[in-house]
Amino acid sequence: WDETHFGKxxxxxxxxxxxxxxxxxxxxMLIGLAGYLSGYDGTFPFQKPGDRYEQxxxxxxxxxxxxxxxxLVPFAYLTxxxxxxxxxxxxxxxxxxxxxxxxxxxxxxxxxxxxxxxFLMGAVLSMVKCNxxxxxxxxxxWWFWLSLTGVSLAGAMGVKFVGLFVVLLVGLNTIYDLWDLxxxxxxxxxxxxxxxxxxVLCLIVLPLALYTAMFAVHFAVLNRSGPGDGxxxxxxxxxxxxxxxxxxxxxx
Numbered sequence: 001w002d003e004t005h006f007g008k009x010x011x012x013x014x015x016x017x018x019x020x021x022x023x024x025x026x027x028x029m030l031i032g033l034a035g036y037l038s039g040y041d042g043t044f045p046f047q048k049p050g051d052r053y054e055q056x057x058x059x060x061x062x063x064x065x066x067x068x069x070x071x072l073v074p075f076a077y078l079t080x081x082x083x084x085x086x087x088x089x090x091x092x093x094x095x096x097x098x099x100x101x102x103x104x105x106x107x108x109x110x111x112x113x114x115x116x117x118x119f120l121m122g123a124v125l126s127m128v129k130c131n132x133x134x135x136x137x138x139x140x141x142w143w144f145w146l147s148l149t150g151v152s153l154a155g156a157m158g159v160k161f162v163g164l165f166v167v168l169l170v171g172l173n174t175i176y177d178l179w180d181l182x183x184x185x186x187x188x189x190x191x192x193x194x195x196x197x198x199x200v201l202c203l204i205v206l207p208l209a210l211y212t213a214m215f216a217v218h219f220a221v222l223n224r225s226g227p228g229d230g231x232x233x234x235x236x237x238x239x240x241x242x243x244x245x246x247x248x249x250x251x252x
Contacts, residue, residue, distance in 0.1 A: 014042030020228030026158030034064035069107020069114035119155035
């Protein structure tokens with residue numbers, strides 16, 4: 001059922017047809033992009049679950065989700081290896097995920113779940129890697145992992161609002177980290193201020209900027225009238241090509 005739901009939204013992006021959905025746009029935009037790049041023309045109706053794709057090229061969209069789902073294994077391996085410094089523990093974690101039926105099933109269809117899990121685990125891995133660079137703050141690797149954490153947070157939030165939970169995890173880790181730095185009497189307040197500013201820039205400003213940019217792209221791409229018109233104001237509908245109100249002068 002969900003593949004019918006999100007595959008249809010991928011088609012909407014390819015056809016630039018406006019629609020409304022409860023989830024933020026990133027996951028569906030990526031599904032649409034994967035379909036577009038792999039030759040899918042956006043004409044499959046996605047009317048009911050189980051319909052055969054026949055000549056329609058759906059492999060690119062499923063393959064994209066499967067690739068992101070397969071990335072969870074090295075992400076889990078590297079995260080556990082970094083936290084435990086134990087190769088057997090990291091290998092066990094990887095094998096548990098490789099042979100997890102739920103993970104395999106979620107990753108083989110056109111769904112938001114593998115995309116969401118990719119960004120969730122990417123955020124955790126980046127956070128753990130950044131913590132491991134604590135002894136060399138403001139180095140290139142420290143900035144890289146801190147920035148990548150922010151990008152992953154924006155990605156998780158941009159796919160589903162359940163991504164807020166990883167934002168909470170990273171936030172608690174950051175508060176603990178800053179509290180620890182504040183208690184270090186060998187650090188001046190200026191250096192602490194730099195640490196605080198770096199985290200504000202990479203973990204608040206950067207994710208918010210990227211999250212806002214996703215919606216900017218969403219509204220720029222979907223410029224044709226579609227099933228989501230009625231959820232928005234007359235002024236908004238007047239901007240959609242094919243709508244009855246298109247180019248009509250609507251008072252604010």
